[in-house]
Amino acid sequence: MSRQSQLVEASWVRGRKTDGGPHCTNCEAAGRAGSNEYWSTAVAEISFPLPDLGEGLIEATVLEWLVSPGDQVERNQPLVEMETSKSAVELPSPQAGKVVRIFGGAGDRINVGEPLIVFEVPDNTAGIVGTVPKDEAPTRPGPPERRT
Amino acid sequence: MSGRHTGEMHSHTVEGTDPQLFVEVHDPQNDAGLRPVLLLHGFSSSSKLNWHDTGWVAALLEAGRRVITVDLPGHGRSGAPEDMDSYSPSRIRADLLQIAFDAGVRPLHDGDPTSGVDVVGYSLGARLAWEFGATQPEIVHRLVLGGPNIADPLAAFDLIAAQNYLADGTPIADESTAGLLKMAMLLPSNNIFALLSLVDAIKAEPFDPAEAVPHMPMLLVAGDQDERAATMPQLAALGIRAGSMAEQLTLPGRNHTNAITSRAFKQGAIAFLGV
Numbered sequence: 001m002s003r004q005s006q007l008v009e010a011s012w013v014r015g016r017k018t019d020g021g022p023h024c025t026n027c028e029a030a031g032r033a034g035s036n037e038y039w040s041t042a043v044a045e046i047s048f049p050l051p052d053l054g055e056g057l058i059e060a061t062v063l064e065w066l067v068s069p070g071d072q073v074e075r076n077q078p079l080v081e082m083e084t085s086k087s088a089v090e091l092p093s094p095q096a097g098k099v100v101r102i103f104g105g106a107g108d109r110i111n112v113g114e115p116l117i118v119f120e121v122p123d124n125t126a127g128i129v130g131t132v133p134k135d136e137a138p139t140r141p142g143p144p145e146r147r148t
Numbered sequence: 149m150s151g152r153h154t155g156e157m158h159s160h161t162v163e164g165t166d167p168q169l170f171v172e173v174h175d176p177q178n179d180a181g182l183r184p185v186l187l188l189h190g191f192s193s194s195s196k197l198n199w200h201d202t203g204w205v206a207a208l209l210e211a212g213r214r215v216i217t218v219d220l221p222g223h224g225r226s227g228a229p230e231d232m233d234s235y236s237p238s239r240i241r242a243d244l245l246q247i248a249f250d251a252g253v254r255p256l257h258d259g260d261p262t263s264g265v266d267v268v269g270y271s272l273g274a275r276l277a278w279e280f281g282a283t284q285p286e287i288v289h290r291l292v293l294g295g296p297n298i299a300d301p302l303a304a305f306d307l308i309a310a311q312n313y314l315a316d317g318t319p320i321a322d323e324s325t326a327g328l329l330k331m332a333m334l335l336p337s338n339n340i341f342a343l344l345s346l347v348d349a350i351k352a353e354p355f356d357p358a359e360a361v362p363h364m365p366m367l368l369v370a371g372d373q374d375e376r377a378a379t380m381p382q383l384a385a386l387g388i389r390a391g392s393m394a395e396q397l398t399l400p401g402r403n404h405t406n407a408i409t410s411r412a413f414k415q416g417a418i419a420f421l422g423v
Contacts, residue, residue, distance in 0.1 A: 055336075064410075081411070083409075087201065089203075
């Protein structure tokens with residue numbers, strides 16, 4: 001796995017609950033610790049920021065959203081096309097769930113780390129972001145880019 | 149091969165030398181029973197940047213297609229040979245043919261949808277795909293040419309100016325040369341001297357699309373803001389005159405850099421190749 005893809009995944013799993021509870025800063029550990037009793041509402045919202053796109057990029061421009069609020073998306077489903085100063089990329093969903101909000105329309109710039117999308121998920125899965133069973137982690141595929 | 153997995157192919161010599169090209173074969177989880185798709189990236193790009201990060205490999209796998217990716221010499225994870233010959237388009241085409249056979253591509257056979265190979269190329273990759281289709285009609289089933297140009301912009305590249313710029317910062321007068329070099333230098337990982345070797349080799353073998361025209365069906369795709377692909381209709385006309393079914397797809401609001409992620413492009417290509 002490339003340094004870039006690790007960075008992307010690392011940022012993706014920084015999903016946060018936005019329902020007023022404490023931020024899920026270590027979601028995997030929280031899930032293992034059995035956070036279900038902690039999060040007692042039926043659904044929860046999880047916000048994902050624009051992930052680190054590597055190559056020292058700090059922002060990206062929205063080309064086109066491929067999902068809309070209200071859509072039910074699967075993990076790894078393409079969410080949005082973004083353009084950086086170096087290339088265009090398609091971001092796969094880090095999460096299965098219902099899209100609640102998306103940030104930025106075509107042509108809008110978003111900084112790395114700023115909110116990109118908010119999902120609504122059944123509450124009992126909110127605590128285990130990054131370890132959803134069966135599905136593979138979102139792929140920012142490709143082994144290391146070793147240009148010689 | 150079946151099931152979802154990705155394998156790295158081990159290369160062997162072609163015409164006596166090892167092309168050092170990094171090749172991967174990706175198998176779909178649910179095979180649609182169609183021929184594989186060979187993806188050819190553009191200048192200063194790589195399979196990762198051009199096809200993985202843009203969602204192409206995932207979209208093709210989702211459509212049940214087996215995918216072959218290759219990094220061009222001096223690009224991505226391929227080697228950057230010293231000798232100029234490794235970068236010549238004719239040598240690259242010979243390497244691609246070997247790669248196709250190594251990946252299990254068999255000559256086209258009427259009534260067998262698994263025979264042959266479909267080729268998708270972007271920019272320089274579209275030029276290579278055009279020539280590959282024209283010279284290998286026995287195995288190429290259909291072509292998708294993204295951001296295509298009737299004349300390779302790299303052939304007009306001012307190598308001397310680029311070398312002077314790299315040596316002491318002398319400004320480059322030619323706008324296209326300056327733009328291409330800037331693009332090549334944006335990625336710190338690019339081997340700029342290998343890329344210049346490729347430019348040099350392309351200048352020795354400039355694209356002459358009329359010299360050999362593919363006869364198989366082709367889909368030409370470009371953004372309507374793509375100045376590098378403004379000549380796409382002429383390329384399509386060449387194909388049609390030669391008896392190819394040449395369809396064109398224009399992507400509103402897209403340019404040479406950002407047409408590649410377009411959903412309409414991917415869906416258009418997948419539908420066009422899904423026969």
